[in-house]
Amino acid sequence: MKSTEEYLQELKKWLADTADSPLEEMADFFTKRLYDYEEHMSIWENSYQIFAESLPANCRKILDLGCGTGLELDRIWRRDPGIEVTGVDLCQNMLHKLQEKHGDKNLVTICQDYFQYDFGHEAWDAVVSFESLHHFLPEKKQKLYQKVYNSLKDGGVFLLGDYIACCDEEEALLRGVYLEKRQEQGIAAERYVHFDIPLTLDHETELMKNAGFAIEKVLEEPDGATIIVAKR
Numbered sequence: 001m002k003s004t005e006e007y008l009q010e011l012k013k014w015l016a017d018t019a020d021s022p023l024e025e026m027a028d029f030f031t032k033r034l035y036d037y038e039e040h041m042s043i044w045e046n047s048y049q050i051f052a053e054s055l056p057a058n059c060r061k062i063l064d065l066g067c068g069t070g071l072e073l074d075r076i077w078r079r080d081p082g083i084e085v086t087g088v089d090l091c092q093n094m095l096h097k098l099q100e101k102h103g104d105k106n107l108v109t110i111c112q113d114y115f116q117y118d119f120g121h122e123a124w125d126a127v128v129s130f131e132s133l134h135h136f137l138p139e140k141k142q143k144l145y146q147k148v149y150n151s152l153k154d155g156g157v158f159l160l161g162d163y164i165a166c167c168d169e170e171e172a173l174l175r176g177v178y179l180e181k182r183q184e185q186g187i188a189a190e191r192y193v194h195f196d197i198p199l200t201l202d203h204e205t206e207l208m209k210n211a212g213f214a215i216e217k218v219l220e221e222p223d224g225a226t227i228i229v230a231k232r
């Protein structure tokens with residue numbers, strides 16, 4: 001396993017190598033890569049499995065934020081094909097693929113920005129999100145986590161599987177590059193671009209606790225996503 005120092009060195013090298021690459025609009029980024037998206041994400045196989053297993057068995061109705069082609073849903077429905085899912089994603093092409101795979105399931109897809117979409121009130125047994133929220137700044141996520149909390153039934157669960165920064169240095173480094181690139185390229189504040197700005201585990205769970213959640217479990221996968229189970 002790589003040390004933090006080695007990891008940061010590789011990250012800095014990658015940032016230097018890609019310094020001139022323009023940021024891509026979020027939906028365009030995923031549309032362009034759709035042809036090999038699932039193959040590319042197969043390195044997370046183990047994390048998807050653990051993620052699905054971390055969903056409480058009594059969940060009947062779930063909301064998936066940034067569901068994409070539904071790699072987490074493949075595993076969730078394998079466990080329980082009766083679960084009712086609403087999947088929100090701003091990339092229509094990802095949602096088409098999800099519908100192609102799971103048109104036979106109890107599935108509603110919403111092509112919308114999850115920061116804008118109305119999640120309702122005490123509506124879900126669980127809100128889940130895998131590898132989507134690390135593209136946003138903490139101030140924006142804080143408001144979203146409050147919305148997630150309010151939309152869950154009492155005792156409901158927010159299940160997050162995401163890229164977590166290994167340390168404050170990684171968090172600050174990526175956020176700095178992100179803000180600099182946005183400014184250099186004159187990208188308006190309301191436009192979403194694909195660039196990873198993960199928070200450390202402390203900062204991520206702090207946002208959840210601020211919203212009212214109790215952190216039930218954290219599963220740290222060295223080569224995969226960190227999985228956080230937070231309860232309302």
Ligand SMILES: C[S@@+](CC[C@H](N)C(=O)[O-])C[C@H]1O[C@@H](n2cnc3c(N)ncnc32)[C@H](O)[C@@H]1O
Pocket residue numbers: 026027030041065066067068069070071072088089090091094112113114115129130131132135192
């Ligand atoms: C890396 S993919 C993950 C997809 C799926 N959860 C998976 O693990 O295969 C991130 C997804 O989040 C979606 N996304 C990013 N920002 C979003 C937003 N603000 N609202 C809705 N979807 C968003 C992207 O379009 C993309 O499909």
